[in-house]
Amino acid sequence: xxxxxxxxxxxxxxxxxxxxxxxxxxxxxxxxxxxxxxxxxxxxxxxxxxxxxxxxxxxxxxxxxxxxxxxxxxxxxxxxxxxxxxxxxxxxxxxxxxxxxxxxxxxxxxxxxxxxxxxxxxxxxxxxxxxxxxxxxxxxxxxxxxxxxxxxxxxxxxxxxxxxxxxxxxxxxxxxxxxxxxxxxxxxxxxxxxxxxxxxxxxxxxxxxxxxxxxxxxxxxxxxxxxxxxxxxxxxxxxxxxxxxxxxxxxxxxxxxxxxxxxxxxxxxxxxxxxxxxxxxxxxxxxxxxxxxxxxxxxxxxxxxxxxxxxxxxxxxxxxxxxxxxxxxxxxxxxxxxxxxxxxxxxxxxxxxxxxxxxxxxxxxxxxxxxxxxxxxxxxxxxxxxxxxxxxxxxxxxxxxxxxxxxxxxx
Amino acid sequence: xxxxxxxxxxxxxxxxxxxxxxxxxxxxxxxxxxxxxxxxxxxxxxxxxxxxxxxxxxxxxxxxxxxxxxxxxxxxxxxxxxxxxxxxxxxxxxxxxxxxxxxxxxxxxxxxxxxxx
Numbered sequence: 153x154x155x156x157x158x159x160x161x162x163x164x165x166x167x168x169x170x171x172x173x174x175x176x177x178x179x180x181x182x183x184x185x186x187x188x189x190x191x192x193x194x195x196x197x198x199x200x201x202x203x204x205x206x207x208x209x210x211x212x213x214x215x216x217x218x219x220x221x222x223x224x225x226x227x228x229x230x231x232x233x234x235x236x237x238x239x240x241x242x243x244x245x246x247x248x249x250x251x252x253x254x255x256x257x258x259x260x261x262x263x264x265x266x267x268x269x270x271x272x273x274x275x276x277x278x279x280x281x282x283x284x285x286x287x288x289x290x291x292x293x294x295x296x297x298x299x300x301x302x303x304x305x306x307x308x309x310x311x312x313x314x315x316x317x318x319x320x321x322x323x324x325x326x327x328x329x330x331x332x333x334x335x336x337x338x339x340x341x342x343x344x345x346x347x348x349x350x351x352x353x354x355x356x357x358x359x360x361x362x363x364x365x366x367x368x369x370x371x372x373x374x375x376x377x378x379x380x381x382x383x384x385x386x387x388x389x390x391x392x393x394x395x396x397x398x399x400x401x402x403x404x405x406x407x408x409x410x411x412x413x414x415x416x417x418x419x420x421x422x423x424x425x426x427x428x429x430x431x432x433x434x435x436x437x438x439x440x441x442x443x444x445x446x447x448x449x450x451x452x453x454x455x456x457x458x459x460x461x462x463x464x465x466x467x468x469x470x471x472x473x474x475x476x477x478x479x480x481x482x483x484x485x486x487x488x489x490x491x492x493x494x495x496x497x498x499x500x501x502x503x504x505x506x507x508x509x510x511x512x513x514x515x516x517x518x519x520x521x522x523x524x525x526x527x528x529x530x531x532x533x534x535x536x537x538x539x540x541x542x543x544x545x546x547x548x549x550x551x552x553x554x555x556x557x558x559x560x561x562x563x
Numbered sequence: 564x565x566x567x568x569x570x571x572x573x574x575x576x577x578x579x580x581x582x583x584x585x586x587x588x589x590x591x592x593x594x595x596x597x598x599x600x601x602x603x604x605x606x607x608x609x610x611x612x613x614x615x616x617x618x619x620x621x622x623x624x625x626x627x628x629x630x631x632x633x634x635x636x637x638x639x640x641x642x643x644x645x646x647x648x649x650x651x652x653x654x655x656x657x658x659x660x661x662x663x664x665x666x667x668x669x670x671x672x673x674x675x676x677x678x679x680x
Contacts, residue, residue, distance in 0.1 A: 214650050223591065224578045228620045231578070284680055456580050456591035458667060464679045469670035523650060
């Protein structure tokens with residue numbers, strides 16, 4: 153393990169952890185239910201750590217990314233269904249991230265929202281074209297570390313740490329009406345979906361292949377997944393706790409993504425606001441690129457094309473055309489004028505429906521000694537993997553009814 | 564061909580990625596061609612690659628959609644061209660030599676070859 157590489161990898165994972173959906177749902181969860189949903193963030197973070205580590209290990213040992221394996225395991229028919237569903241989920245998520253970046257730039261500069269969406273899509277295309285994989289990942293991930301201002305803001309407002317720690321214990325707040333209970337359940341499902349987005353695993357495992365991971369990188373994979381995502385999750389919990397402390401008592405509903413930035417403005421003033429917006433800008437921009445590339449990876453891997461940004465764009469031409477078209481499609485959705493929050497809700501909904509199909513082949517393969525040899529899932533990973541699979545399956549079944557019953561958490 | 568283990572055709576060979584002699588992904592085993600007669604042993608003759616090879620595996624209505632989007636091209640890879648089979652099927656020649664590079668080459672014409680680090 154190269155300590156510098158490892159540190160950079162962890163910092164990149166921390167800076168890239170929060171995306172627009174986590175930002176929105178963390179802030180809304182805090183203002184609506186106080187600290188009572190912190191445990192769902194913690195629970196989902198353990199889940200994404202388990203599956204990311206698994207996908208990275210498979211990439212290092214079997215040298216195969218998730219979607220190659222998915223088609224081999226699920227077969228053509230179910231594989232195509234999974235591909236189509238994940239494409240829709242990732243495309244909507246990508247559109248939500250492009251819209252989110254445009255909104256943040258609108259807050260920062262006052263420039264028109266749609267113009268900023270066009271400009272940032274051009275920046276994304278240029279970034280992916282010019283920069284090799286590692287630079288893309290690190291540039292956006294490391295700049296996303298401005299998000300640490302949310303953790304600093306939490307410390308600065310002297311929150312009730314006991315209540316925050318208490319939020320880690322699984323709970324349902326007492327005295328909720330039936331309507332509030334349904335809302336609470338919807339938020340829990342939405343947070344599971346936002347933290348365990350399927351694109352994260354597609355991107356992580358493909359990244360392992362891009363960086364040519366091998367057996368010697370197994371420990372790097374494990375440490376990066378645990379520390380990077382674990383510490384990244386603390387930022388999301390900080391956003392929720394700030395919201396619970398600052399917005400909830402004042403009856404502020406963070407209905408737009410920019411409201412979350414005020415969490416840093418309250419203790420630190422103008423510079424807090426600017427740092428928070430910069431953190432949001434780079435974290436969401438990184439997620440826009442990740443969702444787009446995850447989608448292109450999936451398509452290319454499913455059909456067996458040359459892929460990857462460790463190659464020059466013209467060395468993997470169908471892959472290159474695919475990611476460009478996907479970014480333009482994401483931009484096209486934003487240009488229709490659909491509200492970013494609506495996109496976030498649809499992204500959450502579609503993603504949770506795809507989650508079981510994403511994680512099942514990964515579980516089967518990482519538990520197959522023929523592929524994995526000595527690196528097959530151990531008892532802890534196996535039990536955790538299947539337990540989380542059961543939970544996300546229940547969450548997937550509950551997502552649509554809860555969405556309809558609560559009008560997307562606004563009921 | 565020297566497979567790494569016994570091959571159960573349906574579960575293990577179908578949908579396996581293909582890697583050419585340069586280690587480049589160049590397709591997926593979409594179907595297989597068998598040689599033999601009823602009552603006699605079957606012999607694996609070739610791997611079939613391309614959207615046209617989905618026809619035996621997808622319902623008719625979806626094949627019309629596949630054909631409209633991706634065409635119905637099939638490339639046949641004789642078993643003699645397979646070096647080994649493991650977590651992927653490894654070919655003895657390059658994708659271009661085996662005719663697996665046509666779509667990639669067509670797409671390459673649209674891509675400017677400059678500006679990337």
